[in-house]
Amino acid sequence: MSRPGPSPSRVAGFRRRLLVAMMLVISGCTALALYFAQRNLEANVEHDLQRQFQAELTALHNIQETRQAAMLERCRALVRRPRIHAALEDNALDLLYPSAEDELHDVMGGVDEPPAEPALHARFYRFLDRAGRVISPPDPEKTGRLSPEEEEQLALNGVPDRQQLGYLPGRPGDAVAELSEVVTMPIVSSENGEVIAALVLGFKPVQPGGAGSGIRSGVWVNGRLYASSFDAAAQAVLSGEVWRAAGSAPEHAESSIRLPIDGVPQLLFYKRLNPGSLFPPAYEVCVYPLAELQARQRQLRWQVLGVGGLLLLGGLGASHVLSARLSRPVEKLEVDSAEDRTLRARAEAALELTSAELQRSARFSADASHQLKTPVTVLRAGLEELLARENLTPDECDQLSALIHQTYRLSSVIEDLLLLSRMDAGRLHLVFSPVNLTQLIEASLDDLGALPDELNLAVETDFPPDLYLAGEKRFTSLILQNLLENARKYNRPGGRIRITAREEEGRVFLAIGNTGRPIPPQAQAHIFERFHRGAMGENVPGYGLGLNLARELARLHQGELRLVRSDDEWTEFEASFRLVRAPEPPAASPA
């Protein structure tokens, strides 16, 4: 019976395993969450940076566009000037440059004085004739000096009918400042609507990229990059990259790519500055260093790792506490179950003892009953023999009769005890067969009618014909007889007995009620106990075995017997049995 008690090592093991499992889950979840968080954050940072780059680029473009628009508008206004038209249309070419000098005074500026609008500072201007050739200025000092090669680059194959934008590499050098932004604006005759000439204006390009902006930019033209902020190696890399892009990209290409320069990743953006122009293609090249992005990403990674570590530590602490708390009920359970096991062992021992005692007592009852039956039979035979004598006085006869009656009662009690002891020993097994309850009741009523009726009882019945239950007729009858006897025995004079039987949901219910005295509520729980007679008067015959026997028998019938009601007016018992179908006519029920 002895089981191992609650062992501290087993509980500790459980706690350890729980802790490890929780740690694994928490670590896994944290790692996963951190991984995604970090990826997300890095993507966000990159996205932000790209957006910032785009914003700066857009701002730059806006400035450039505004300036270009101003430039073009200025040129457009210039080519509408009546003097320039008059010089061209009225065949006064000698007056062309002098007229233009007046008109362009504000953008050209004097030798000493700066131009009125610094953003639109023109370096030179020339006119192209109808064939696209440069009309030589009478005084190059006033129109901006250009070398013959440079002037040659301004010439076009015929005057264009649309404005053209180009970039003219100026003096040797790689800076943007050395470039000239050239606008060629056609001059349309007001007389016949034909393009009769063109004005070419070379502007000083604006130096992009304000302070604080990360963007470095330049202009790529004729296979060379003009940018002051790159060293030679970077220029070569960028130049090659744009050269490749310019070769393959369509006319209006603009694109941004990642490119390492000097070991630092950079975002390179390039865009054709003069799409559709007759001038050689020029590209705007903007470079945004991603070093800041990398630094921020590195910082972010460390932050994420730090937060992750903290989270993990917190999670481990929490899991430790949690596992301790979770294992507490388990410990309690362990203790409890150890106690339970002890209790159970004790109870089992007691039960075994009781069972042995019960068997012993049942065997004793059976033995006793058997031993008693024979003397009682002998006793009754002797008494009947005495009664048969003729010389007895009537008084002696009465006494003998009473004694004989007592022997019957004695045998009846012995019978009951025998039966009970068999049941207690578990040796009573019913052989089930269909029992006609209706017949059984009718027979019992006949027996009841044969008894001396001192109480003048009225009997009511209510049962359907041919109601069959599963049972052994001998014992079913015993139940019925016991209940009927009780109903009669405890009834009041002039009282009623009612016997009803009904079937319901596969069961047969037999109810026997009477107008006897009520069973006190505190006694109702004990009426089915052996040798209990309640508060019945001693004048009522019985040994307190009847109800106990009836209930045990009913249970052997796989049924039940219970007290339904007991008050001043009515006391009723109800027995239930299994319902069976009526046997086929040839298969006669075993009587």
Added chain:
Amino acid sequence: MKARHALVLLLALVVSPGLLRAQAVIEGRVPLPKGRTTPVMNKRYEIVAQGGVLSTNPPLAVVYLEGSFPAPATAPVAQMIQKDLTFVPSLLPVQAGTKVEFPNLDDTYHNIFSYSAAKRFDLGRYRSDEKPVPSQVFDVPGLVTLHCDIHEHMRALILVVATPYFVMTDTEGRFRLTGLPAGRYTLKAWIDSNTTLERVVELRSDTTLQADFP
């Protein structure tokens, strides 16, 4: 203005040698190209350019008698008015040596200039209250295109001819030149900046010559 005009003309006639002789008259018709618009309501002509050729619209011609005539003793005076941002008239024939005044009758500035070979000048910016009225003497025969530096659409023509005998046709092309000296001359009809018709005429005193241009 008209009175002065008439006076000048009268003076010219008086001093001209033809006055002493009997005077001849030419009547005729110049074939005019079709105008681009239907006849205008008032007598204001605009200068139109078509294929680089300047002419009036509706088309008009200037008919003049070419020959060697003595220069006028006193410079004739004519006017080219700027009003409502246009020149009035848009075509002004003058004898060489004529002084043309350019009164500004608008409220804004005008800046009349010409880059034409016959007369290059630039009056600068001036307003209506400019005194004396800006003027130029046109002594080289030829066509002078007038521009305004401020109003690029303004355009006018001054046809300087070396003769006192000239007249503008009506919109049908009909003309009548009177008080002409007898003799053999070339009669010319300016139609646009590219087209001048001419024919030889034999003028006799007191006769009216019917001379149509083909």
